[in-house]
Amino acid sequence: MPAVQETVERVKRIDVDQYRYGFETLIDSEKAPKGLSEEIVKFISQKKNEPAWMLQWRLEAYRRWLTMTEPTWARVEYPKIDFQDIYYYAAPKPKKSVASLDEIDPEILKTYEKLGIPLREVAMLEGIEPKVGEQDPAQRKIAVDAVFDSVSVATTFKAELKKAGVIFMPISEAIREHPELVQKYLGSVVPTSDNFYATLNSAVFSDGSFVYVPPAVRCPMELSTYFRINERNTGQFERTLIIADKGSYVSYLEGCTAPQRDENQLHAAVVELVALDDAEIKYSTVQNWYPGNSEGKGGIYNFVTKRGDCRGRNSKISWTQVETGSAITWKYPSCILRGDNSSGEFYSIAISNGFQQVDSGTKMIHLGKNTSSRIISKGIAAGKSQNTYRGLVTAHRKATGARNFTACDSLLIGDKCGAHTVPYIEAKNSSATFEHEATTSKISEDVLFYCIQRGLSQEEAVGLVVNGFVKDVLQQLPMEFAVEAQKLISISLEGSVG
Amino acid sequence: MALLEVKDLKVRVEEREILHGLTLTVNEGEIHAIMGPNGSGKSTLSHVIAGKPGYEVTDGQILFRGEDLLEMDPEERAAKGVFLAFQYPVEIPGVATMTFLRTALNAQRKARGEDEYSTPDFLRKVREVSKSLNIPQDMLKRGVNVGFSGGEKKRNEVLQMALFEPALCILDEMDSGLDIDALRIAADGVNALRTPKRAIVVITHYQRLLNYIIPDFVHVMSRGRVVKSGDKQLALELEESGYAQFEDAA
Numbered sequence: 220m221p222a223v224q225e226t227v228e229r230v231k232r233i234d235v236d237q238y239r240y241g242f243e244t245l246i247d248s249e250k251a252p253k254g255l256s257e258e259i260v261k262f263i264s265q266k267k268n269e270p271a272w273m274l275q276w277r278l279e280a281y282r283r284w285l286t287m288t289e290p291t292w293a294r295v296e297y298p299k300i301d302f303q304d305i306y307y308y309a310a311p312k313p314k315k316s317v318a319s320l321d322e323i324d325p326e327i328l329k330t331y332e333k334l335g336i337p338l339r340e341v342a343m344l345e346g347i348e349p350k351v352g353e354q355d356p357a358q359r360k361i362a363v364d365a366v367f368d369s370v371s372v373a374t375t376f377k378a379e380l381k382k383a384g385v386i387f388m389p390i391s392e393a394i395r396e397h398p399e400l401v402q403k404y405l406g407s408v409v410p411t412s413d414n415f416y417a418t419l420n421s422a423v424f425s426d427g428s429f430v431y432v433p434p435a436v437r438c439p440m441e442l443s444t445y446f447r448i449n450e451r452n453t454g455q456f457e458r459t460l461i462i463a464d465k466g467s468y469v470s471y472l473e474g475c476t477a478p479q480r481d482e483n484q485l486h487a488a489v490v491e492l493v494a495l496d497d498a499e500i501k502y503s504t505v506q507n508w509y510p511g512n513s514e515g516k517g518g519i520y521n522f523v524t525k526r527g528d529c530r531g532r533n534s535k536i537s538w539t540q541v542e543t544g545s546a547i548t549w550k551y552p553s554c555i556l557r558g559d560n561s562s563g564e565f566y567s568i569a570i571s572n573g574f575q576q577v578d579s580g581t582k583m584i585h586l587g588k589n590t591s592s593r594i595i596s597k598g599i600a601a602g603k604s605q606n607t608y609r610g611l612v613t614a615h616r617k618a619t620g621a622r623n624f625t626a627c628d629s630l631l632i633g634d635k636c637g638a639h640t641v642p643y644i645e646a647k648n649s650s651a652t653f654e655h656e657a658t659t660s661k662i663s664e665d666v667l668f669y670c671i672q673r674g675l676s677q678e679e680a681v682g683l684v685v686n687g688f689v690k691d692v693l694q695q696l697p698m699e700f701a702v703e704a705q706k707l708i709s710i711s712l713e714g715s716v717g
Numbered sequence: 718m719a720l721l722e723v724k725d726l727k728v729r730v731e732e733r734e735i736l737h738g739l740t741l742t743v744n745e746g747e748i749h750a751i752m753g754p755n756g757s758g759k760s761t762l763s764h765v766i767a768g769k770p771g772y773e774v775t776d777g778q779i780l781f782r783g784e785d786l787l788e789m790d791p792e793e794r795a796a797k798g799v800f801l802a803f804q805y806p807v808e809i810p811g812v813a814t815m816t817f818l819r820t821a822l823n824a825q826r827k828a829r830g831e832d833e834y835s836t837p838d839f840l841r842k843v844r845e846v847s848k849s850l851n852i853p854q855d856m857l858k859r860g861v862n863v864g865f866s867g868g869e870k871k872r873n874e875v876l877q878m879a880l881f882e883p884a885l886c887i888l889d890e891m892d893s894g895l896d897i898d899a900l901r902i903a904a905d906g907v908n909a910l911r912t913p914k915r916a917i918v919v920i921t922h923y924q925r926l927l928n929y930i931i932p933d934f935v936h937v938m939s940r941g942r943v944v945k946s947g948d949k950q951l952a953l954e955l956e957e958s959g960y961a962q963f964e965d966a967a
Contacts (some may be wrong), residue, residue: 631805664771666809668791669803669806669809670821671792671797672767673877675792675820676792683812684812686811687810688810689811691813
């Protein structure tokens with residue numbers, strides 16, 4: 220399969236420090252002073268022209284946060300974070316603009332090409348702007364086409380969504396334009412008091428996405444390509460709220476397979492999903508934040524709270540995640556199965572290499588009758604990394620007929636990494652049926668030699684075996700992204716053998 | 718020039734010498750059988766030729782078309798045309814056989830500086846070959862060797878041999894675990910691959926396989942050396958008298 224070979228070629232050429240390319244910014248435009256106080260919270264709210272209720276909401280969260288302490292139960296180690304040494308507000312920083320694709324480092328272009336990201340998106344991601352009085356007509360054409368294309372694509376999307384009645388906008392805009400929806404649902408899944416990082420996010424969140432799908436509407440497109448174009452500069456405290464009204468369906472894709480570097484080391488996002496009667500939300504994530512260099516220095520701390528509420532009868536929420544980046548990942552996309560007959564799914568591929576630490580999993584909380592959930596987790600540990608699956612499956616006293624199936628598989632590459640599985644299972648009524656399967660395996664020398672004898676290099680062989688291992692989960696991703704994710708997986712395992 | 722020349726090869730595994738100066742020459746178009754009791758070093762020889770890690774060559778040479786094979790990575794040897802059919806082919810869950818075949822074939826072609834096969838060309842070729850080996854298309858969609866019977870696994874090895882068109886095929890105990898019908902199908906597949914350019918080395922305990930794949934030369938190995946060479950008649954004699962006589966000779 221060509222994907223594997225391409226990947227390996229790329230891997231050979233580019234090392235971890237490739238991240239330095241292309242993601243530089245010019246000077247900051249506007250920054251609030253370091254540290255967090257009521258003044259800073261007010262400043263953020265004011266900068267965003269928020270209504271008074273929003274400011275109150277933030278302030279309540281801030282006051283609550285002051286009383287909380289950082290959680291330490293996860294299997295991750297890092298130096299203590301000084302929360303007064305962080306900038307909590309910076310106006311979106313313009314990227315260093317370039318006039319055409321020709322000015323971009325060819326290595327970066329190759330990266331995009333290998334990942335299969337269309338040129339017009341590359342132009343957007345790299346912040347290409349047409350210049351006035353451009354000399355080279357050929358260059359100018361590329362630039363203008365690229366930008367024009369992406370703008371027109373975005374516009375077409377917008378028109379189509381509007382026709383369907385789907386609201387899709389930055390949450391900062393939604394706060395002003397659809398306050399009734401935001402007020403009703405914001406914090407209704409992840410309350411401001413939920414946990415240290417979610418509470419911090421509630422106080423200082425910068426921006427994020429808001430989606431509302433009206434009753435009986437099937438969202439006409441994956442909210443992906445569009446999202447990818449517009450996702451830049453949402454910052455370190457992202458807040459996303461998605462509401463699928465009765466009988467509606469939406470598939471949402473977050474993230475990008477292209478490497479993303481950010482100077483902000485701490486990321487604490489909150490994602491809330493609400494599915495009403497007969498509604499379905501499919502949420503897919505591909506996370507490829509900077510994992511730190513080959514000595515384990517730097518890298519993003521990713522402390523995320525993601526939760527979906529199957530609030531209505533027969534509703535369904537499905538999480539699919541491919542986690543390859545970040546120095547530390549602390550993330551448990553969960554489902555509250557409140558509505559009768561509702562169902563939740565969690566499909567996960569978590570890859571750690573180098574010095575990465577992953578503590579990720581899910582919570583399936585069965586509250587309604589005849590609810591079902593399914594967990595398929597594939598953890599891959601390489602290098603000197605630690606990879607933990609932590610999951611909770613619980614059935615309430617009244618949640619009769621609850622069913623869960625869990626399969627946790629871990630794959631070890633090399634002998635300096637660790638894989639851990641920490642499942643919590645609680646059934647508070649006797650009619651629940653919970654199944655749990657777990658395996659841990661190592662890529663055997665015999666399998667690698669077999670592949671190599673047939674002409675594959677060591678890295679190609681590992682890529683192939685790993686892609687086979689994660690196939691069940693990859694299949695859950697939207698088509699176009701599955702292909703990119705497959706390549707990304709092999710890239711992430713760079714240097715894990717030999 | 719000989720296709721394969723093994724000269725006075727000495728090999729150790731974890732400080733223990735397994736091959737004590739083995740010499741073997743294989744020319745294009747020839748079929749050689751290497752016979753010998755368990756532990757005589759037959760499989761070690763095949764692994765060292767293919768480049769499996771864990772073996773230390775302390776002396777001697779292996780030349781492939783005059784080039785030093787021991788200097789090459791195992792994948793490089795594969796691309797040059799060295800193929801080892803495994804005694805126990807491994808299972809690779811989640812990787813469709815078809816995907817595996819294509820990845821491997823294109824990796825080899827690329828290493829040789831040839832164009833990769835296009836999808837239609839590749840599919841045509843696989844269909845053609847698998848049909849002649851009586852391999853159902855549905856088997857190609859399953860994970861590599863996952864849930865395959867012993868016979869299916871060996872046929873899958875022959876299928877790869879046919880696809881990759883190697884210059885040298887080493888069949889390591891191809892008859893192990895096969896019933897007589899499965900053995901015949903696999904052997905027919907191998908015979909169909911005989912060409913004046915291709916050499917085949919058959920490693921086996923038993924004479925039985927050599928009724929189907931008729932060798933030009935038979936070598937008897939004992940305690941890490943070739944102790945006797947002859948034609949196919951030698952295999953029949955062995956069947957009669959057993960290996961014990963050579964144990965003493967070695």
